[in-house]
Amino acid sequence: MYTRNLTQQLEIDYVITDKWPLPLHKHTHYELLYIMRGKGQHMINGHGYNYEKGDLFILAPQDSHFFIFQEKTAVCLVKFHEDFFQDFLQDDRFKAIFDRLSSPYRKLSATNNNKQQIVPLMELIIAEHRKETAYQHIIIKNALSLIMALTVKDTGGYTATAKDDKLQSILNYIHQHIADKHLLSVQKMAETFLISKSYFNQYFKNATGIAYKKYVQEYALKLIAQQLVGRNKTVSQLAEEFGYSDESHLNRSFKAYFNQTPSAFKKKQQGL
Template sequence: MEIRSLFQAFELDLMESSAYEARIHTNTFFEMVFILTGNGVQIINDHRLPYSMDKLFLIFPQDKHGFEVAETTKFFFIRFTHDYLKTHSREWIQKLEYIFHNYNHLPGCILKTITDKPLVRALVEALIREHINQQPQQQEVVKQLINTIITIAARNVLLMHPVLSDQSKVNTGWALLSYIHQHIYNPEQLKAEKIAEYFNISRTYISEYFKSQTGQVLQEYIITYKMKLIETRLQFTDLQINEIVNEFGFSDASHLNRLFKKYKGISPTAFKKSFVGSYN
C-alpha cells in the first residue's frame, strides 16, 4: 500500500478528478478534505459512504483511505504535519486532542451543523484565493483560516458527542465517558465522589455503575485515557516531562514514568525520542 509523506508544515491542494478509482493509501500527516463539487464514495478503513458537495472529511495518519469518483469532483485538501501542531498554544492542541481521541474514523462528513457548511465553504474559498494570489502576510492569513476550519471541526465533534447539561443528564455509557474526556485535565473533577455527584449516583455505587454502562473499570479508564493523551503530547509538542506532570495532575515525574512505562513498556522520554525525525 502506498504511504504518502509531507515535506513542509502544511500544504494546500486543489484537485479536480473524473477517474473512478479507490487509490487506497495511508498518510504520515493529517488531512482535511472539502468537496467543492461532484459526488462519489469515500472509503476509510474499509468502510464506504457516499460523498457530495459541501462535505468536510477528517483523515488521520495511518487511516487507509481513498475516493471513488462517480461525478467529476473538485477536492480541496488541507494537509498538516506534527510540526504544524507544535506551533500552537496548549489550549488549541487540547481541542485537537479531543478530535483525535473521540472521532470514530468512519466515513462521513464531520459537519453536523447546517449553518457550518456554508461557513466552511466560505473559508475554503478564501483559502483558495489566498493560495492563488500573492498578498502581504499571506502565510499568516492562510494559517488563521486553517485554524478556524479545524476549530469548527472540533466544535462539530463536540456537538456529535456532547457532555450533557444539568437539565438533560442521561446516565448512559457515553455520557460518563464524555464527562471524563471533558475533565481529564482537572483531577479534582475526576474523583469518584465528584462523578457520582454530577450524575446523582451513590458514591459507593459509581464504580459498579460505570462498569455496568461501559464495560470498563473507572480508574483504569481514566488512567488509560490520560496515557493516550500524553502520547499525543509527547509526539506533537515540545513540552518537558515536568510540564506534562503538572498539566495532568501527577504527584511527580516518577509517578508519570511508572504509569507510562506500564502502559507503553518504555519511559516517556524514550517514547518521545523514538519520534524525533520520524516525520521529516
C-alpha cells in the same frame, strides 16, 4: 498499503478528475479534504461516506482512505503536521480541539448548520493559496483553526482515538530541530524517544514508508527552497543555517532533488 508523507508543515493540493488517482493509502499527517464539486463515496478506515459539493472530511495520522467518484470531482486537500499549529497549541483550549480531530466522526455533512460558516472559510483558504502573498500562512492558519473549532463543536460527545503518539512526537521533533543536524542523528533520536538504535530506522520506515535519512533530507530541502524564495536568503546563508559543509554541498543536494540549481529555482519561482 503504502504510506504518503508530508515533508513540510503545510501543503495544499487539488485533485480534479473523473477517477481518484490513488489506491487505498494512509498518511503520517493530518488532512482536510473539501469537496469543491462532484458526487461519490469516500471510504475512510473501512467506512463509506457519501459526498457532494461543500462536504468536508478530516483525516488524522494513520487513517486509511480512498474515493470512489461517481462523476467528475474536484477536491481541495489541505495537508498539515501538528507543528504547523505549534504556537496555537500553547493554548489548552485549542489543544483540546486539535486532540478531537481523530474523533470517529470524519465528515461534516452537507446539511450541517455550520456549513454556511465553513464553506466561505474554505474558499478563503483556496483564494489565499492561489495568491501566494506574504501573509498567506497567517490567513490560512487562522482560517483552518476556525474550521477545526466549528467542526469539533459539531461532533458532540465524541472523544479522540490515540494515533501513534510516538510517531507524531518524532515528526514534530524533526521539524522543530531540522537546522540542528547533531540533534537528528539516529543515536540522538533513539535516546530521545527510547527506541533502540538498531531498531530506530526500521521503526521509522515501517511507520512512514520512507527511510529516516531521506525524510530529513527532503524536509530540509523543501524548507530551504521556501526560504530561498520567500525570505530571499542566499545559498551561503542557508548552507550555514541548515548544517551543510559549504555552499557547493547544498547546491549538489538541491540539484539532485529539484533537478535544478538553487539560483535557477529561485529565478523560475520569482518569474511565476
